[in-house]
Amino acid sequence: MSRVISGVELLGAWASPYSIRVQIALNLKSIPYEFTEEKFYTSNKSARLLEANPIHKKIPVLIHDSKPISESLIILQYIDEKWSCNGPSILPSDPYDRAMARFWAAYVDDKWFPAFKELEKASRDEDRGAIIERIHEGAMLLEETFVKCSKLKAYFGGDSLGYIDLVLGSYLGFIELTESATGLKIFEEMRTPRLARWAQRLSLDDAAKDVLPDAQKLFEFYMMVRESQKLEQINFLLR
Amino acid sequence: MPVKVLDFWGSPFAARVRVALAEKGVSYESKEEDLLVGKSDLLLQSNPIYGKVPVLLHDDKPVLESSNIVYYIDETWPNPQLLPACSYGRSRARFWTDFIDKKVYDVGRNIWMGKGDEVEAAKDEFIDVLKKLEGALGDREYYAGDQFGFLDIIFVSLSCWFPTYEKYGGFMVEEETPTIAAWLKRCYSRETVAKSMPDSQRVIEFVGMMRKMHGIE
Numbered sequence: 001m002s003r004v005i006s007g008v009e010l011l012g013a014w015a016s017p018y019s020i021r022v023q024i025a026l027n028l029k030s031i032p033y034e035f036t037e038e039k040f041y042t043s044n045k046s047a048r049l050l051e052a053n054p055i056h057k058k059i060p061v062l063i064h065d066s067k068p069i070s071e072s073l074i075i076l077q078y079i080d081e082k083w084s085c086n087g088p089s090i091l092p093s094d095p096y097d098r099a100m101a102r103f104w105a106a107y108v109d110d111k112w113f114p115a116f117k118e119l120e121k122a123s124r125d126e127d128r129g130a131i132i133e134r135i136h137e138g139a140m141l142l143e144e145t146f147v148k149c150s151k152l153k154a155y156f157g158g159d160s161l162g163y164i165d166l167v168l169g170s171y172l173g174f175i176e177l178t179e180s181a182t183g184l185k186i187f188e189e190m191r192t193p194r195l196a197r198w199a200q201r202l203s204l205d206d207a208a209k210d211v212l213p214d215a216q217k218l219f220e221f222y223m224m225v226r227e228s229q230k231l232e233q234i235n236f237l238l239r
Numbered sequence: 240m241p242v243k244v245l246d247f248w249g250s251p252f253a254a255r256v257r258v259a260l261a262e263k264g265v266s267y268e269s270k271e272e273d274l275l276v277g278k279s280d281l282l283l284q285s286n287p288i289y290g291k292v293p294v295l296l297h298d299d300k301p302v303l304e305s306s307n308i309v310y311y312i313d314e315t316w317p318n319p320q321l322l323p324a325c326s327y328g329r330s331r332a333r334f335w336t337d338f339i340d341k342k343v344y345d346v347g348r349n350i351w352m353g354k355g356d357e358v359e360a361a362k363d364e365f366i367d368v369l370k371k372l373e374g375a376l377g378d379r380e381y382y383a384g385d386q387f388g389f390l391d392i393i394f395v396s397l398s399c400w401f402p403t404y405e406k407y408g409g410f411m412v413e414e415e416t417p418t419i420a421a422w423l424k425r426c427y428s429r430e431t432v433a434k435s436m437p438d439s440q441r442v443i444e445f446v447g448m449m450r451k452m453h454g455i456e
Contacts (some may be wrong), residue, residue: 055338055371069334071337074333077330078329078330082326099311102304103302
């Protein structure tokens with residue numbers, strides 16, 4: 001779909017959860033868009049990205065009618081408001097439910113998922129043990145939240161994908177990757193039965209299935225990123 | 240439906256909630272948390288994950304995180320509207336709210352908690368943050384135009400700590416970012432802001448005490 005016709009462009013990356021959630025939202029609302037893959041892992045950012053997001057220099061950036069919107073959670077809210085008549089609502093309509101959705105999305109992004117990154121870096125067994133404990137506790141909190149928000153329906157958003165579904169769901173590839181690498185089970189039948197089923201359901205959803213990355217592809221991608229970052233460091237030192 | 244705020248006099252984040260409720264003309268009960276003595280049971284029950292103020296209790300249902308609370312206040316009591324009407328304007332307000340939340344208080348803390356070279360580095364970073372916010376204001380009276388609104392509330396509440404940063408960082412906001420200084424004067428001329436903000440001298444004394452407790456002076 002050409003930029004001229006749809007007026008919507010996304011500067012993103014197939015491997016980034018922050019970009020993935022925006023793509024799911026656009027699909028949910030049936031908005032055609034042009035996708036530009038950015039090399040987000042390099043310090044050599046494209047001129048286009050630097051112009052669109054000069055403050056943070058990060059993806060994703062949604063460009064609509066030439067106006068850039070950055071920060072994935074802000075983009076999700078923009079999509080929901082701008083195309084409120086297209087498809088289901090992403091955020092609930094009740095102000096209290098909206099406040100809860102925003103709170104839990106921020107919890108996932110700022111507290112729960114960073115523990116996965118800490119786990120990757122932790123080398124000592126006792127550190128790893130404490131981090132794994134936190135991840136499991138967080139998963140159980142999210143299971144309770146799912147019960148409250150879903151009201152026995154398929155998703156946090158009810159019958160259709162909502163704000164928390166998009167945010168938490170965007171990490172499913174990484175979660176799978178962590179599970180293969182560590183032997184852990186994050187969403188499983190004993191501790192978090194509903195989230196275990198939710199994860200399967202979401203990965204088959206029309207708006208998400210073509211956008212959620214395969215764990216093996218993600219693994220190969222992050223190996224490549226590590227190599228290219230090492231090369232960048234070497235090149236920098238040789239300058 | 241009763242409104243209660245779990246509050247702390249010196250918290251710039253709690254100040255946001257006070258200003259927002261005042262702008263909306265909403266009466267509420269303020270429960271002061273004595274954070275130096277310990278957190279109340281109500282606070283720990285209402286905010287078990289973070290245990291922080293402010294908390295807004297609306298009909299006993301807790302709303303957490305100050306920016307989140309201000310969004311909630313704006314949606315629940317629509318007049319006057321704090322966020323701009325258009326989607327792009329709202330995105331812009333949310334973007335700068337997020338930026339302010341990530342940068343201002345934490346970088347400021349590095350100024351008054353820092354030792355040696357850390358202080359200078361933190362001061363430089365803080366001035367850079369202010370300059371970006373000055374750029375976002377441009378030549379407008381307030382962040383969204385000629386009306387005091389959402390982003391003004393989010394940012395002005397943090398200014399009660401500016402004299403503290405100036406004292407320990409050795410700089411003046413008026414010299415580094417005069418447009419921000421002028422905007423601050425404009426905001427403080429509003430009764431809702433003036434009556435909601437803590438006395439900055441009291442904040443300086445409080446920080447002095449915190450520094451002693453942390454062995455910085």
